[in-house]
Amino acid sequence: MSSNKYAIVVAGGSGSRMQSQLPKQFIELDGLPILFHTLLRFKKADESIQLILVLPKAHQAYWQSLCEKHAAVAQQVPHWLVDGGQTRFQSSQNGLARIEGDGLVSIHDGVRPFVEATVIQNSYQTAQTLGSAVVSVPSKDSVRVNGVAVDRATVRLIQTPQTFQVSILKKAFETEELSTFTDDASVVEAAGFPIHLIDGSYENIKITTPEDLLFANMLLEKYRD
Template sequence: MNSSIATTRFWAVVPAAGVGARMGASQPKQYLRIHHKTILEHTLELLLRLPGLQGLVVLVSPDDDGWRDLPVFSQPRIEVAEGGAERSDSVLNGLRLLRQRLQPSDWVLVHDAARPCVTIDDIEGLLAAVAEHPVGGILGAPVSDTLKRADADRGIRETVDRSALWRALTPQLFRFAPLLQALQDALEQGLVITDEASALEAAGFTPLMVEGRSDNIKITRPEDLLLAELLLRQPERR
C-alpha cells in the first residue's frame, strides 16, 4: 500500500434512509441479506477496513430501528444520525454533525449503503488520485453500451456519442467545506441533486473523474441482488 494513501485521514458519510421501492421488498433494501449479512453490514464492514478512516456517520430514517439489531453498530467509530427525505438531505445532515470536528480542507467520503461490492483497491485509487486536488473527485465507469435518445412515445430519435460519458459511482470524496457549502446552496436554490458531484458542479467546481470497476453495482432491483451475491464471493471483496 502506498504510504501516502495509508496516512490520508478522512470521515465517511453513508446515507441509508431510503426505502428501496424498486426492489419490491417488504423491508428497506439495505436490510436484505447476502451470505447471512445485510447489505448495510457488508458496506460498513468494508469501509471500516480502510486505514485512514477516522469515523463513519450512517444516516437512517427517523422510524427505522432495524440498525440497532446489527452487530456492526457496536463499532465505536460508527455514529448514527437522522436522515432526510432525499439523499442530499441525509448527506447534509451528516456533514452538519461533523462541522465541529473537521477543518475546511479535511476529506469526507460519501458512499451508497447499497454498494457493497466496491473494492478496497478502488477506494485507495480514488484517495491517491485526488490527494492534491483542491476539491475532490468520484469513482466512475466509462459507458460501454450504445446510448439512444427517445421521445415521449419512446421513439428513438438519435444515437448519443458515448465517448465522453461516464457512469457516476461511489464513493465520492470531497473536501469538507466546499461540499457542505455546495449542498446547502443547491438545496436552498431548489436544484435537483442526484449525487455530491452534481452539487459541486452547480457551484462552479470541476470534480475529478477516477476510473473504477464497472461491477461496483448499486443494488436497486431484484436482479442486482443475485449479481451482488456472486461478486461478494470474490476474494478481493472479502
C-alpha cells in the same frame, strides 16, 4: 488541511423496487445485512476513516437491533448515527453537519457493498490533491440522448464514493436544493468547483432490484473462490 477522513454512508431506501417489505440496506448477503458489508469495506480500506451513517429515523431502532444481533461485526464499524432527510440532498447535508473542522469526506450509497479498497483509497488521495474525486465507469452500451446517438466514449456512468475536501462540500451545500441535483457531485459542480472523475469498477453495483441481488450473490461466490 486536516488529515481527518470521514465517510458518510447514506441508506434511505424503502425496498419498493426490490419488491421487499424490508428496506434493501437490511437485506442479508451471506448472513449479514448489506449495510454491514458496506461499512466494513471502508474500515478495511483505511482504519482511520470515521463513519457517519445516515438512516431514516423510522429505521434506526431496527438498525440498533441488527447491531446487537451482529455485535461482533458492529464493533468493527463504530459510527455516528444521523437522521436522514426527505431527499438525498438533505440526507447528505445532515451527515455533513456532523463533521467539525476540515479534512476529507466520502459520500457513499449504503447499498454499494462491493466497492474495492483501492477505489476508496484512490478517492481520498485524489480529493486530497484536486479537491474532488468521483468514481465512474465507461458506458458499455450505445447511448442516445433525446433519440440522438452520442459517442459512448464520451459517456461515464457515475457511481459512489464521491469524495471531497470538507471545506468544498460544506460551501457547496450552503445552496438551496434544486431538482437538478442528482448526486453530491452535481451540488459541488453547481457551486463552481471542478469535478474530477476517477475509475471505478463494474462490480461496484448499487443493489436496488431483485436482479441486482442475484448478481450480488454471484459476486459473493466469486470472492469465496
